[in-house]
Amino acid sequence: MEENYKLAKWLSGEMTDAELKEFQAEADYQLYEKIKNYSSQLETPNFDGEKVLSNVIAAKNKTPKVIDLKPNWFLRIAAVLVIGLGLLFTFNTFSSSNEVALNGKQTTFLLPDNSEVTLNSGSEIEYKKWNWDENRNLNLDGEAYFKVAKGKKFEVNTTLGKVAVLGTQFNVKARNNRFDVTCFEGRVKVNYKNQEVVLTKGKTVSFENDVKIIEQTVSDSKPLWTSNEMLFEKEKLVNVLEEIQRQYDITIDATKVNSEQLFSGKIPSNNIDVALQSLTSIYHLKYSKSTNSKYVIEEIK
Structure with a gap:
């Protein structure tokens, strides 16, 4: 109603300077101005200005037909959320997990089966949490000490060789062309190139440049680098x-x-x-x- 009153007041020229300035700043002013100018140029014998104004006002106030899209938008948003959550679940479930020990640092962490791993400085481990109990397999770059919980076969892969155990404590080091494995508890099977060695408690083996250079007994109960x-x-x-x-x-x-x-x-x-x-x-x-x-x-x- 207030808008209609202002429009009528403007057409009749009854606005004050301040009201006119405010009215001209409105978004619809240019439309009203065009209608007014166009109307003033018409030469009809019985022109009814009030009727024209009434039609303009009626057209402006007429409620447009609106198609309710809420159900469609709701379904789209729900679909996006489902897809997003699915992707997040897939990423967290199937992506690899990494643990890193920077130079000058050591880090200890637990695997999904509560096996304990201590990484020596400048080392990294990569593994997948998905189906871990059935596939206890990880990749090592550097040196790590493992306290493996009992369960299915546990494998440590390096670029130089592989170590497989069931439940035990052992140390693996793969640096440059040298591969060292020491068993502190239980039994471990070491695969290096085309050679295989089974180590029992207190045994250690070292390979370098395709040759076994050391196979001996140690008296320590854990790797000295942890102390x-x-x-x-x-x-x-x-x-x-x-x-x-x-x-x-x-x-x-x-x-x-x-x-x-x-x-x-x-x-x-x-x-x-x-x-x-x-x-x-x-x-x-x-x-x-x-x-x-x-x-x-x-x-x-």
Whole structure:
């Protein structure tokens, strides 16, 4: 009603300047102006201005026919939600899970069957939660200590070899071309290239460049790296230095020394000066610190 009153007042020229300015700012003003101008140009003998105005007002106020689309839109939204939830379920169920231990860090986590895994520095594990109890299979890049819950066959795959067990505790390390497996409880079957070895409690085996280099007995009840010590057995110096870099998250420049030399022994993983002193003293080498995270190893002249 208020809109109709303003329109009539405008047509009769009774608006104040303020009312006219406000009316001209409305969205429909241009339409009214065109109708007014067009009407003023018509030359009919019996032109009824009030009738024209009434028709215009009636046309403006006429309620348009609306098709109710709510049911269709509701179905569409419901379909999108169902599809979205389905995709989310599929992604969470079938996608791979990853666990990572950055350099200088160790991380422990549980698998779906409560098997416990401790990842050493610079290592990663990938596995799928879907149907885990029937297919306990994971991929390892680096080194990890496993406490496997009893159940169906448990497999650890690496780029160098595979380890299969039922329920036991063991350590797997796959770095560069060297593959080490130690059994601390139960039995494990190790597959490396075309070779197969079954390890029992306290046994360890190492392969490098397609050759079995170590098969012996150990007295430790768990990997020493879980207690801030690194154990090496006939390991190339280059591999030892790489492991030190992972444990301490540092950089070591040893380009001026013979990195193919072999090392056997223990090195602490919680004191960098003791670690480097223990290593360099054996080979008549010296080390120096160039920055907070970079060290240089060279021969003593």
